[in-house]
Amino acid sequence: MTTNVQADLYQQVILEHNKKPKNFGKLEGATHTAEGFNPLCGDHLWIYLTVDFAGKIEKVGFEGSGCAISKASASMMTVTLTGKTVDEAKTIFTEFHKLLLGELNPDTEPHQLGKLKIFSGIWQYPARVKCAALSWHTMNGALDRSQTVSTE
Amino acid sequence: MNGAPNKWDVFKVRADFPALGTLARGKPLVYLDSAATTLKARSVVEAVEKHFLLGAANVHRGVHFLSEVATRQYEEARAKIRLFLNAKENAEIVLTSGTTASVNLVAKSYGTFLKDGDEVLITHMEHHSNIVPWQMLGEERGTKLKVAPVDDSGEIILEEFQKLLSPRTKIVSFVYISNALGTVNPAAELIRLVRAHAPEAVVFMDCAQAVAHVPLDVQALDVDFLAFSAHKLFGPTGTGVLYGKRALLEKMPPVFGGGDMIRSVTFEKTTYAGLPVKFEAGTPNIGGVIGLGAAIDYVNSVGLEAINAWEQELLAYATERLREIPGLRLIGTAKKKTAICGFFLDDVHPHDIGSLLDAEGVAIRAGHHCTQPLMARFGVPATARASFSLYNTKAEVDALVEAIRKAQKIFA
Numbered sequence: 001m002t003t004n005v006q007a008d009l010y011q012q013v014i015l016e017h018n019k020k021p022k023n024f025g026k027l028e029g030a031t032h033t034a035e036g037f038n039p040l041c042g043d044h045l046w047i048y049l050t051v052d053f054a055g056k057i058e059k060v061g062f063e064g065s066g067c068a069i070s071k072a073s074a075s076m077m078t079v080t081l082t083g084k085t086v087d088e089a090k091t092i093f094t095e096f097h098k099l100l101l102g103e104l105n106p107d108t109e110p111h112q113l114g115k116l117k118i119f120s121g122i123w124q125y126p127a128r129v130k131c132a133a134l135s136w137h138t139m140n141g142a143l144d145r146s147q148t149v150s151t152e
Numbered sequence: 153m154n155g156a157p158n159k160w161d162v163f164k165v166r167a168d169f170p171a172l173g174t175l176a177r178g179k180p181l182v183y184l185d186s187a188a189t190t191l192k193a194r195s196v197v198e199a200v201e202k203h204f205l206l207g208a209a210n211v212h213r214g215v216h217f218l219s220e221v222a223t224r225q226y227e228e229a230r231a232k233i234r235l236f237l238n239a240k241e242n243a244e245i246v247l248t249s250g251t252t253a254s255v256n257l258v259a260k261s262y263g264t265f266l267k268d269g270d271e272v273l274i275t276h277m278e279h280h281s282n283i284v285p286w287q288m289l290g291e292e293r294g295t296k297l298k299v300a301p302v303d304d305s306g307e308i309i310l311e312e313f314q315k316l317l318s319p320r321t322k323i324v325s326f327v328y329i330s331n332a333l334g335t336v337n338p339a340a341e342l343i344r345l346v347r348a349h350a351p352e353a354v355v356f357m358d359c360a361q362a363v364a365h366v367p368l369d370v371q372a373l374d375v376d377f378l379a380f381s382a383h384k385l386f387g388p389t390g391t392g393v394l395y396g397k398r399a400l401l402e403k404m405p406p407v408f409g410g411g412d413m414i415r416s417v418t419f420e421k422t423t424y425a426g427l428p429v430k431f432e433a434g435t436p437n438i439g440g441v442i443g444l445g446a447a448i449d450y451v452n453s454v455g456l457e458a459i460n461a462w463e464q465e466l467l468a469y470a471t472e473r474l475r476e477i478p479g480l481r482l483i484g485t486a487k488k489k490t491a492i493c494g495f496f497l498d499d500v501h502p503h504d505i506g507s508l509l510d511a512e513g514v515a516i517r518a519g520h521h522c523t524q525p526l527m528a529r530f531g532v533p534a535t536a537r538a539s540f541s542l543y544n545t546k547a548e549v550d551a552l553v554e555a556i557r558k559a560q561k562i563f564a
Contacts, residue, residue, distance in 0.1 A: 005511035
């Protein structure tokens with residue numbers, strides 16, 4: 001099978017988020033935080049969320065080190081989740097997870113992924129799926145109050 | 153060396169490795185990941201295939217014809233390993249599932265002689281398989297783990313190594329060639345220091361990376377234990393070797409109990425078999441061991457010295473070409489190295505380099521190489537690593553350099 005790695009993994013949007021990630025840095029006063037790491041490759045990040053009393057995510061931040069895929073995924077996640085409710089975040093998490101595994105076709109099935117559908121080609125690179133999934137699993141862990149998340 | 157060609161004919165060698173003719177992502181495969189596992193020589197695969205297709209009987213058991221054939225081939229392979237390592241006798245060659253199993257065997261078995269306060273000395277460049285078993289031993293028996301530091305080029309700092317040796321040191325375990333850095337450690341000098349400053353210590357050498365690149369002579373080295381895996385020597389996975397001096401292996405207790413490792417069993421009392429089967433409970437990886445024997449035949453036919461000479465030429469060329477790339481930092485610049493080039497780019501993360509090179513058919517390793525403490529030492533989360541073997545060419549070095557430059561452009 002021939003694939004086009006630039007179209008599948010390294011579209012311009014990914015490269016831009018990698019270069020200039022949004023909401024990068026520790027979020028002071030966060031109500032939920034978690035640390036995530038991928039023991040296979042050493043990617044390591046922290047996710048911070050501020051959730052108000054009504055269950056709305058006011059702010060999301062991240063810091064850490066990783067590849068372009070994991071950084072761009074984290075950056076785009078912070079943008080997507082800002083202003084969403086915890087329930088909405090959970091739904092998008094589930095959809096994104098399915099997208100990464102190639103179990104959701106964003107062109108034929110309904111979803112709330114928006115720009116995140118750019119990750120739809122990644123299932124063809126099983127070794128890289130975890131890079132894109134790390135920040136999301138960590139975010140989900142933070143909402144569930146688990147403090148350390150490992151994508152093993 | 154016997155059988156070594158006068159002039160290196162890399163294309164003749166490449167014909168022995170059918171995988172080199174395959175495509176990766178639609179491009180001709182450029183395999184630069186031999187430090188993770190080497191490609192398999194055709195003669196090795198044929199020997200394994202022959203065993204399984206024509207006579208996959210068990211060893212050391214039946215009196216029937218096929219079992220005798222299998223036993224003879226299995227023991228012939230052990231004899232080949234003995235000669236390959238220049239061990240004194242076949243009884244000193246214990247067959248395991250790989251280097252990791254060999255380290256664990258010694259930690260579990262020889263480790264029973266250690267007590268609270270005894271010390272195990274390793275180096276900062278060890279693979280996790282030569283760190284974790286000693287930590288487990290520490291949890292079990294209260295032994296202390298000491299770590300000899302490495303300098304910025306990736307060489308062990310000998311004065312510091314010496315300072316960590318004392319009568320409390322009971323085991324010294326070090327890697328001969330670093331899988332992440334390519335450093336060839338001064339084994340003879342390290343062992344001399346151990347004998348002079350830690351008289352009670354036994355020395356274990358992890359030769360997983362070394363075995364396909366430099367000759368190993370356990371008697372010349374006067375090493376107590378030495379381990380390697382078949383799969384880094386053009387052989388099958390799941391097979392490895394533990395060499396141990398007879399006097400040590402004899403006094404060590406077995407780790408696994410079961411078939412083959414006994415002399416007699418009653419419910420009241422079991423007596424163990426002699427060496428080496430005392431440490432080989434259960435049906436072994438017969439096909440794998442036969443494959444390892446064939447791999448040693450292959451390496452002998454080409455000649456380790458000739459292999460090493462070619463790899464040094466590749467290393468010199470690759471180092472020169474990689475240094476031309478702006479923003480590329482080589483991790484591992486020891487004076488004595490084998491053909492492993494670990495590197496880090498300012499703007500492209502190693503995993504992204506890995507994927508972008510993969511798209512060009514260039515297979516390298518990206519990650520921490522099971523050496524997380526070493527990555528921390530060099531201040532990087534991971535490196536990209538191109539590793540070379542006897543079948544690689546200078547044109548493949550060029551393909552690597554071109555693919556790196558292309559990756560840099562995409563990320564510019």
